[in-house]
Amino acid sequence: MYVAVKGGERAIANAHRMLADKRRGDRAVDEIGVDQIREQLALAVDRVMSEGSLYDRDLAALAIKQARGDLIEAIFLVRAYRTTLPRFGFSEPLETADMLISRRISATYKDLPGGQILGPTFDYTHRLLDFALAAESETMPPATSPVDPAETMTRVTDIIAGEDLIENNPQPADGQPVGDLTRDPLAFPADRDLRLQNLARGDEGFLLALGYSTQRGYGRNHPFVGEIRVGEVEVEMLIPDLGFAAPLGVIAVTECQMVNQFKGSKTEPPRFTRGYGLGFGHCERKAMSMALVDRALRAQEFGEERKGPAQDEEFVLSHSDNVQATGFVEHLKLPHYVDFQAETSMLRLMRAANARQAGLPPAEAAE
Amino acid sequence: MTTAYNFAYLDEQTKRMIRRAILKAIAIPGYQVPFASREMPMPYGWGTGGVQVTAAILGPNDVLKVIDQGADDTTNAVSIRAFFARTADIAVTTKTSEATIIQTRHRIPEEPLTANQVLVYQVPIPEPLRFLEPRETETRTMHALSEYGLMHVKLYEDIARHGHIATAYAYPVEVAGRYVMDPSPIPKFDNPKISGSAALQLFGAGREKRIYAVPPHTAVVSLDFEDHPFERNKFDHPCALCNATDSYLDEVVTDDRGGRMYVCSDTDYCEDRRAHGHRGAQLAEAPAGSALGQKPNIEAAE
Amino acid sequence: MSLAVSAPLAGSFLEPVFDSQRAFRAAMDALAHPGVVQPAGHGLPDTPLPAAAAALVLALCDYETPLFLGPSIETLPGTAAYLRFHSDAMLVTDPAMAAFAVIDLVRDGLDLAVFAQGTPEYPDRSTTVIALSPGLTDGPPLTFSGPGIAATATLQVAGLPAGFAQQWRANRAAFPLGVDIIFATSDAIIGLPRSARLSKDER
Secondary structure, three states, X not given: OOOOOEOHHHHHHHHHHHHHHHHHOOOOOXXXXXXXXXXXXXXXXXXXXXXXXXXXXXXXHHHHHHOOOOHHHHXXXXXXXXXXXXXXXXXXXXXXXXXEEEEEEOOOOOOOOOOOEOOOOOOOOOOOOOHHHHOOOOOOOOOOOOOOOOOOOOOHHHHHXXXXXEOXXXXXXXXXXXXXXXXXXXXXXXXXXXXXXXXXXXXXXXXXXXXXXXXXXXXXXXXXXXXXXXXXXXXXXXXXXXXXXXXXXXXXXXXXXXXXXXXXXXXXXXXXEEEEEEEEOOOHHHHHHXXXXXXXXXXXXXXXXXXXXXXXXXXXXXXXXXXXXXXXXXXXXXXXXXXXXXXXXXXXXXXXXXXXXXOOOHHHHOO | OHHHOEOOEOOHHHHHHHHHHHHHHHHOOOOOEEOOOOOXXXXXXXXXXXXXXXXXXXXXXXXXXXXXXXXXXXXXXHXXXXXXXXXXXXXEOOOHHHOOEEEEEOOOOOOOOOOOOEEEEEOOOOOOOOOOOOOHHHHHHHHHOOOOHHHHHHHHHHHHHHXXXXXXXOOOEEEOOOEEEOOOOOEHHHHHHHOOOOOEEEEEEOOOOEEEEEOOOOOEEEOOEXXXXXXXXXXXXXXXXXXXXXXXXXXXXXXXXXXXXEEEOOHHHHHHHHHOOOOOHHHOOOOOOOHHHOOOOOEOOO | OOXXXXXXXXXOOOOHHHHHHHHHHHHHHHHHOOOOOEEOOOOOOOOOOOHHHHHHHHHHOOOOOOEEEOHHHHOXXXXXXXXXXXXXXXXXXXXXXXXXXXXXXXXHOOOHHHOOEOOOOOOOOEOEEEEEOOOOOOOOOEEEEOOOOOOOEEEOOOOOOOOHHHHHHHHHHOOOOOOEXXXXXXXEEEEEOOOOEEOOOOO
């Protein structure tokens, strides 16, 4: 007897219950607090804020808890929340030169005004599992920063620009509003503002692989890390009714400025070129990858031959978003039996026709 | 949580943006209008385009039906219906004739639709030329110039290789003599129903950020050739439950020895026929109104 | 943010969420069924413009849609400020920059060519014209066919300028470019999408 697949509603309710159960895990273990995630899984929180395009540590931490630590799922939760928020406008460009710095390094100068500040980095740690962390640790004294909070540090690219050795930062045309691909769907070719927004929201792993590919010859652009700086900057917004920019608050960001191979022409002296990366919180790998890909995507602007995937604007921008990608890949789980039925019928028809041509009885080819 | 969100989930600004795109889509039948698709609380590829269109047109007096593969009780259809019942508190139905808005994935209901109904399709890849030309910049120019030769070449290659066009679903159509359009992955069996329908048909592609439309009473032609005209596929069997010979059938594997049965994919159509006394082979011996004649109602394994 | 409002403004929708949905559905039905009169203008008891036209602006426009007002509407006391305040739309003086335009057929005339026509790649980047009409059923009849129309549809919009048939033929000839019109009175609208074709014998 035919058994229909039925009871979808109950199946979903059951699945939700089981998900909630698995999320909680063993009840003998304390439930993790959103504040613990926010404070102790801060880099996961930063990634969710960056790719979720919403600067809110508490919401990102909540999303990570709800997603059982699946960061793409958490990013998705944050995006679906963000999209319901009203958009009031856009901020003034961040003045990262005024950043309150917690980390700042340059690969292009041994020493420079303000110095190299390692800050909280994995860079020179030995990757040995620290079994002491598995035990409850005793109270830790707070670490003190060697940086004077009042000190601002000149950006390395500004130092290079002082000698006119690097291209000028492109300036937006007056009165030209900054693009927002969450408000206007991307059209190609895209301007750099939209490309950078797309990359800032893009999947870290995807950008990492693309950036890496440029280093391996698929669109090589000879990068140097001019500077990576991590710290806090003030966000300001121009309020037309007030006539001046009002501060909205302070956010933590990571900025990476790559200094890339030089360009020149008969009329222009040769200069280094730029690749730019920026993300919320502490996200060096993402910011560096973004800067590599940003520079690669400028190939056309510099008359470079486009031969690597990282230089292909449509390819990169259309596939960088992990919320889109995961949705579409995973939608293959949905039923497709109507289409499969259509294909099966077609296949049987073709096999029957082949069999007829070969003079076989039809039963051998089709039912 | 329901109260934290607006009626039908979307904020009013987003609805306005989608509504403007819908108006343009209706005025330019078959043209894919770019729209600033939002992240929705369900994943891309699971109906976000259809859900946004439905949310933008839905009013408190609408009656909503949601189907996936023709059925009201597939999990994703259940989930989307529940989403609107929860966020918009509107009436829902499984009866095609009672619905004012029908959101669908992969099927068009068998019962002809009427002028006061809107059919909303969920679309994964709206660009009919995408698999021939991956670049948006190229396909956009091709649409602008009505340059559809590539599509005809592809279909003709099918004929050269297989003796007939081998596209079984998402079969491309020409709308009102101008735009070539992807009808979404409906089986080509459903293509003729798009043309001249009394209902407005709206197509939403969330991930790809496109909305397009076929207004009522619009000529929609499945692409073909004079010597190889478009053919709607037919089934060798009637529905095993309601004996319909004019509906699209799902193939159901009944045992592991090659046993098969064929039943209507449109569950409402099938139920309605059975309620009117039609009996297929599987139910022939059961008297009308007996348990077997009712909607199959056996819990799936979870 | 509501800063100082110098003059008292007429009210917006009584129930913004539901009234704008109704106004939109009327517009959707109007364009999907050209020539069929759709009741509209609900929830706007107090507006300086005929309510069905005002409802369209409030339901469809916001800061993302440049709005052009015909001279007679721009100078109608309180109207520009009303539309701007309640829709947040940016007013533009160049009709070719407008996503929406409101004009009065009788006082402003109608020249379809001045509006944004879209581009071959993006024919949707065109102006939707909301045209105030003295009546939707008592003008000279014009017969159309095309998408949304079963056989033919007869429009009897009053106040159409002389030579409208010619203008519409040019608009249709440019398809998929062109403008769409929604004719409005105080309580009803009627749609004329660019896809509608004027029958041959109309002059």
